[in-house]
Amino acid sequence: MNDLAKAKxxxxxxxxxELVPLxxxxxxxxxxxxxxPMMYERNFGPWDNHQTSVRRCLSKVEESDIFLLFIKDxxxxxxxxxxxxxxxxEYMRALQTNKTILVFVESSIKRNYFAAAKPVIAELTAQYxxxxxxxxxxxxxxxxLQVQGGLPAQVDPYVWLxxxxxxxxxxxxxxxxxxVPIQWREYFSDLLRRGVLLxxxxxxxxxxxxxxxxxxxxxxxxxxNMPLFQQVSTLPILxxxxxxxxxxxxxxxxxxxxxxxxxxxxxxxxxxxITLYKAAHDRMILIDAVGHASKAPxxxxxxxxxxxxxxxxxxxxxxxxxxxxxKMFYLTIKCGERVMTCxxxxxxxxxxxxxxxxxxxxxxxxxxHNKMMFEFTRKLIxxxxx
Numbered sequence: 001m002n003d004l005a006k007a008k009x010x011x012x013x014x015x016x017x018e019l020v021p022l023x024x025x026x027x028x029x030x031x032x033x034x035x036x037p038m039m040y041e042r043n044f045g046p047w048d049n050h051q052t053s054v055r056r057c058l059s060k061v062e063e064s065d066i067f068l069l070f071i072k073d074x075x076x077x078x079x080x081x082x083x084x085x086x087x088x089x090e091y092m093r094a095l096q097t098n099k100t101i102l103v104f105v106e107s108s109i110k111r112n113y114f115a116a117a118k119p120v121i122a123e124l125t126a127q128y129x130x131x132x133x134x135x136x137x138x139x140x141x142x143x144x145l146q147v148q149g150g151l152p153a154q155v156d157p158y159v160w161l162x163x164x165x166x167x168x169x170x171x172x173x174x175x176x177x178x179x180v181p182i183q184w185r186e187y188f189s190d191l192l193r194r195g196v197l198l199x200x201x202x203x204x205x206x207x208x209x210x211x212x213x214x215x216x217x218x219x220x221x222x223x224x225n226m227p228l229f230q231q232v233s234t235l236p237i238l239x240x241x242x243x244x245x246x247x248x249x250x251x252x253x254x255x256x257x258x259x260x261x262x263x264x265x266x267x268x269x270x271x272x273x274i275t276l277y278k279a280a281h282d283r284m285i286l287i288d289a290v291g292h293a294s295k296a297p298x299x300x301x302x303x304x305x306x307x308x309x310x311x312x313x314x315x316x317x318x319x320x321x322x323x324x325x326x327k328m329f330y331l332t333i334k335c336g337e338r339v340m341t342c343x344x345x346x347x348x349x350x351x352x353x354x355x356x357x358x359x360x361x362x363x364x365x366x367x368x369h370n371k372m373m374f375e376f377t378r379k380l381i382x383x384x385x386x
Contacts, residue, residue: 010061010099011039012090013070018178022070029184038064054079054086054260058093067094070176072106075158082258083138088162093261095169103166103173104182108152109159110175116150117160118167124148135357237276237288244377245274245290248342253365255358265358266350268329268366273343276381277308284308284339293343307332308339317378320363322346322355329355331366333374335382342366 009030013019023039030037038044038060040053061067069091076085084092094101105113124144128136136144138161145157166173248271254262273291277284283298284306299306301313307321311332321330329344344366355362367374 006035007066008036008038008064009066009068010064010090010094011037011068011070012061012087012094014072014074014076014085014087015040016072016074019070019072022178025181026068026184033185054089057086057090058261061090061093061099062097064094064099067091067099067101069094069101069103071103071109071159071162071173072176072178073109073152073155073159075156075162078139078142078158079258079260080139082260084257085158085162088158088165089257089260091162091166092257092263095171096261096263101171103171104176105163105166105173107175107177109155109163110173112152112155113160113163113167117145118164120145120148120151121160121164129353129356133356134359135353238290241274241276241288241290244373245271245342247373248344248370250344251365251369253358253362255361265361266354267347268362269345269347271342271344275308275341277312277339277341279312279337279339284312287338291343293341308341311339311341318363318367320359320366322350322352322362324350324352324355329362329366331363333378335378338381340377340381 011023011026013023023041027037027039027042040057044056044060045053067090069087076087078085079089082089091101091103121141124141125136128134128140128144138158141161142157145151145160151157151160250267250269250271252267253265255265256262271291273289273293275289275293275295276287277299278287279285279301282302283300285298286295289295299309301309303309307319307330310321311319311334314334317334319332321332322328323330327346327348327350329346331342331344333340333342
């Protein structure tokens with residue numbers, strides 16, 4: 001087989017004894033076919049001292065063309081900082097880098113997931129969100145599943161979460177019967193004949209480009225508004241907010257799993273509106289508004305539906321909210337006695353559940369895309385004289 005037809009195939013699963021024969025068989029058959037299987041125990045294991053084993057595995061996933069995942073009844077090593085297992089992070093990296101993904105789930109696991117685990121996870125998630133106002137972490141769901149009746153006791157609870165993630169991402173998976181051999185030669189020959197080899201995209205300079213763009217954007221903002229900064233006490237709010245709004249850019253919300261990897265969650269668009277309110281007695285009074293925003297003249301501080309009132313009453317100076325019907329993020333910033341709200345349109349895929357799961361990442365995503373201007377403007381508005 002020539003190099004152009006040779007595929008790098010990453011073999012992923014928990015390192016449990018029952019899967020060792022299967023992993024070795026797949027490795028040997030793929031090698032005999034002229035491909036390059038990649039397996040921790042066989043050709044890229046712990047002997048590399050320059051990387052941790054997790055980072056080593058994730059980097060090998062990136063190098064691969066095809067990601068092959070086997071799931072049985074063990075979840076594998078769980079990393080609290082990432083709130084994920086190694087196997088789960090490998091799958092996420094494969095999905096993130098657009099690999100061809102082939103998943104095989106042991107027959108009884110598939111059957112019990114749809115019959116019992118799926119509705120239990122949905123119920124526990126809904127209950128947790130109702131009680132706390134946020135989506136549960138994997139570690140929190142694991143604790144609940146460990147004491148949940150009706151699920152096979154021999155199955156690691158994390159397995160149900162991994163399969164649940166596959167289902168929610170509409171990932172097709174085949175049934176795995178360990179006693180029935182799979183005809184790997186026929187399987188992969190047909191697969192590769194249909195042209196599934198992918199070339200991963202490289203983004204070596206992405207971070208540097210983003211940093212350069214942020215600095216250029218900030219200095220343009222300062223230069224345009226320099227005449228306004230000469231006399232802060234007479235700052236033309238409408239002109240300043242308009243200029244500020246036009247500089248706030250959209251981007252991608254990314255979620256970090258410890259120090260191991262990040263995942264793209266969803267896009268948000270450039271800022272489309274800004275409102276500015278000031279506290280006065282029992283209410284927040286509108287100072288000015290720009291863009292496509294409703295202009296309520298005031299909100300009572302006791303109004304628990306008002307993002308402005310909620311933010312003023314809280315101790316943290318930045319908050320983020322989401323309206324699924326309008327598909328809109330609202331970033332609120334407390335500037336002394338004033339509250340500024342910036343509106344960012346979300347792409348259609350965002351839902352309340354997604355927002356609740358990644359709320360902190362949404363906040364960080366919006367702030368980090370425009371952090372220099374947000375910090376400058378917060379101090380400027382907070383220090384305005386009457």
